[in-house]
Amino acid sequence: MPKSPAPRFSFINKVSASNKIPRQINRNLIFNQIRTRQPISRADLARVSGLQRSTVSLIVEDLLRERWIVEGSMGRLPRGRRPTFLNLNGQRSVLALDIHPSQTTLAVMDLSGKLLSHNLIVLPEDPQKVIAAIVDAIGKMIAANSDRSFDGIGMSVPGRFGLQLKESNLGKSIFAPNISWPIGQIKSRVEEATGLPVVVDNVANACALSEVWFGESDGMHDLVMVSVSEGIGTGIFANGRIVRGEGGFAGEFGHVQLDPNGLPCSCGSRGCWETVASNRAGMRYYAEIANKPSPAFEVLLGLAAAGDPAGKESIEKMCIALGRGLHMIATALAPTEIVVVGDITPLWHLVGPLIEAEMRRRPLVKVPRLRPAHEGNKARLRSAVALVMNENLL
């Protein structure tokens, strides 16, 4: 990375900067390069970052001392001294909890987002017992991995939490219409029980971060992550950060009213985008078309993939509604790419073209790249790692 585009910090800032700031920034840079390019030598880090080899060595020394990274094998070059490869410390790991109305998963992942083990958590019927069950499952998972060291617990949840300046979470759910148990207490309860720092964030925000941390996006461009499940949530990544908005409530494109005469929505409004484009909408379409109750969404997807006419038509209707919403997002934010995560992503070869065609049917000054989340099935889990790293690493 040549240093040509000199960094500009010309935003209006209210806090003064000390001379530790450059180290903070450069350390971040170096760590991220190790993360994304490991194994990599100090010399290559210097080349890639634009920093001097001496500076890189100092930063690497810090990261080694704090055990974020480890020295690995030595490389072999046609000429010259052999480089020492650096890797993320594989022993450090993160607990990832993906809370989902229909299915909650707990996993152990390492800092590079590799899935080490995972379990479905069966949540009890009684809303008051859900958190206890989660705490219990987490305890067992930690016990079963006593050889590893955990840096924290990341949770992606379908709802918006109040956030403060620091990107950490107040732990108080304010807007989670698709969850029926008292999710607001989960942060404090789990922190109390495990002693580990817990970072909670909205699924879509977390997946957006995940895409930037682990995916093909490089953090330099704008990205909107659209999470399609029971409802629709979006995470907006712009200018190198998640756009959180006042109280952390940015990204509720799902509750933009597209049709004033539309169906009532769980949020209390009617005709919201998610009433026509979510999994629930797909199932409703099926029920209307086939004139019988819809099966679970995964099953419905299977029907559509197998060529069942009612199944196909209902998924198509859903895709058209999705496309219209994506046009809204593309028009409003002109992101470089829009990434979709949800149950439909495994069937992207079917739904992707439909969604994209509908998005492009209207004029669009700049057409964003549209794609499913990188490794969609792990995206929500891995986003939890991104959350913890984003919060705790620096």
Next chain:
Amino acid sequence: MPKSPAPRFSFINKVSASNKIPRQINRNLIFNQIRTRQPISRADLARVSGLQRSTVSLIVEDLLRERWIVEGSMGRLPRGRRPTFLNLNGQRSVLALDIHPSQTTLAVMDLSGKLLSHNLIVLPEDPQKVIAAIVDAIGKMIAANSDRSFDGIGMSVPGRFGLQLKESNLGKSIFAPNISWPIGQIKSRVEEATGLPVVVDNVANACALSEVWFGESDGMHDLVMVSVSEGIGTGIFANGRIVRGEGGFAGEFGHVQLDPNGLPCSCGSRGCWETVASNRAGMRYYAEIANKPSPAFEVLLGLAAAGDPAGKESIEKMCIALGRGLHMIATALAPTEIVVVGDITPLWHLVGPLIEAEMRRRPLVKVPRLRPAHEGNKARLRSAVALVMNENLL
């Protein structure tokens, strides 16, 4: 400003930071404090910025040497040495050009956004002669103010320009459906003619910046600026910067399709928000209701203010449509505040409540503050100053 909320630079960055970065940031901070609090002493700057007095003195020395600021009178305190007040250098000024489909204004402003003189520019009919007329007017304005020194020319235009990493402009208009002359060449033509740096930006972006630089907003919160004129443009300020999106096309909420069966729009789509909520829409409503051609929008506003039934009804319809769009923005981005700029702002006591009521008629997790632009009539001009400062000052 106590240093308590330690600045976090934990975004994913690709450029390394040198140890000149803190100075850059602190210099910015000090300059902005002088700008917003002038006259102010070094001691107060230290208190207000959290920096040491010695550091402040060094930075002030730089700013004085570069003539950004000047030493003014001395203060008087009940006890102790008298402070030396610092002020922006009143001699430095900026040319501000507000290009507007119906009216183009050229002004001289100082760095604090004070309007020193201004002129309407009458644009010739022939599209090919417009830029020459503008260049001519600028030349005359500079000649008439030969005692002043100009730092640059800021232009706010109703359109989106291609932008690059540096927030400067490529000078090539790509999307300006409401301008009929070749605006894309304006930057290079004017730079060539005057030798001054020219910064061009979308009206809404510029006004958003202006609000942050000169208004009551402190740059710490998110803000969406909605510019209502022939069309509707929005400028999104989040995480301390304008959200520009790929190619600089973010903010086209005006072209989100709210009604698939709506009227055709200048962008080629139909049922865009701006087809129902812009000045043009207001005039169309009047023509429909009164069954006669609408007068110019300013006149229509006057009718409404004077109590003319058709005038009132048409403006009301426009306000309702505006409110619906603001609900969309509030839902999507949850900004701390939404600021409106345009011809309607002088009548805010009439239209404001209507717009806000409609915005709040639907559920909203977080209701943004809604207000007209600070000194709405000067907002577009002053935004040009913000553009130049944002671009050239540091």
Next chain:
DNA sequence: CCCTGTTAATATGACAGATGAACTAACCAT
């Protein structure tokens, strides 16, 4: 008129951190 207290502003040395050049280490090919 000269202390004393108080506040403003500058000077100075210590510390953090990036830089670049010099240096050492390790390897290969001849």
Next chain:
DNA sequence: ATGGTTAGTTCATCTGTCATATTAACAGGG
């Protein structure tokens, strides 16, 4: 062995902030 090459470290220098000391400038009181 030797020279060439690449990796990584050491060190002096520079920029910049910070804390403290010092000087400057004022008011009020004896």
